[in-house]
Amino acid sequence: MPQVDVRAPRFAAGVTAVVLTLALLLGSGVLVAAQAAVFAVAAGAGLRRAPYGVLFRVLVAPRLGPAREREPEGPPRFAQVVGLVFTVVGAAGYLLGAPAIGAVATGLALVAALLNAATGFCLGCELYLIARRALPARA
Amino acid sequence: MSGIGAVAVVVAVVMTALVAWWLRSRDGAVRVPQGEEVPVDPVFERLGVEPARAELTVVQFSTAFCGPCRATKARLQQLQTTRPGLAVVQVDAESHLDEVRALDVRRTPTLFYLDPEGRLVGRSSGAPRAEELTALVDAHVGVRP
Known part of the structure; x- marks a missing residue:
């Protein structure tokens, strides 16, 4: 399993929290959909190819110094799927004329992102x- | 500016603070099992735990993604250097899912504390605070100065 710098998912959670807060304040389904797309890339292509992962590697990591800890990307990648589910529901709610559903689903995704950014607690990882x-054991 | 969105942001921030506070107060809190729990000895036996060989055996379930697990592991290793009666067994939760189910491990790190007779004297989920972990270990194990 590929390894990622433990700081990368936390940075990504911070960016996600900012994007989702803006999306909620603007009531923008398009912005929620954009965040859903980011989650989809991260879940599908891996954290190293994910937009915020690239942003971290190119802009942030060089300023922080070398990684002190690495972790397998499986659980944080699974967490992206959890984020994807919430933001897809959120975007659909906003874009299909049910802004209350949009706000609630986006709000729940924001809680998970804020919690990860602020305390390092990864809700999606715990769910992993x-x-x-x-699930039954894989062969 | 969306009214409902602003409300959602405020609710989300409050919820985050509440969850963070709840996690903090609960992390590492030691529960002493009550009589009726399922017998756990065979499960620990399968994991190769031999409680009779130490004054206190700590079994730590970890997952690779779990940062607090690494800190707890380091802390236990440090305690072991001055407490020869303390044994620590590290278990990777993902590769021991049967035991995870049998012991109802939901989070990592989850720690089990066993006395020399193999009795479960406590369990805790989440990283224990350093001083609490030390106090619990010292209640069962002699310190070599």
Whole structure:
């Protein structure tokens, strides 16, 4: 499993929190959809190719110095799928004329992003173990 | 500017603060099991835990993505240097899913504390605070100065 700098997912969560806050304040379904697209790329192509991952590597990491810790990307990548589900519902709510649903789903995604950025607690990662537990063992 | 969106932002910030506070107060809190729990000895036996060989055996379930797990592991290693009666067994949760289910491990790190008779004297989820972990270990293990 590829490894990522532990600071990268946390940075990405911070950017995500800013984007989702703006989207909520502007009531912009398009912006929520853009964040959903970012999640989709991260989940599908991996964190290293994800937009915020690239941003971290190119702009942030060189200023912070070398990575002190790395982690396997599986759980944070799974967390992107969790984020994707919430933002897809949020974007659909806004764009299909149900802004209340849009705001609630986007708000929940914002909670997860804020929590990760502020405390390092990764809700999607915690769900990863619970999901692995619930599913039968893979061969 | 969206009114409902602004409300959602405020609610989200408050919820985040509440969850962060809840996690903080709960992380590492040691629960002492009550009588009726399922017998855990066979599960620990499968993991190769031999509680009879130490005054206190700590079994730590970790996942690779879990930063607090690394800190807790380091702390336990440090305690072991001056407490020869303390044994630590590290278990990777993902590769021991049967045991994870049997012991109802939901988060990492989850720590189990076993006395020399193999009895479960406590369990905790989330990273324990350093001083609490030390106090708990010292309640069971002699310190070599």
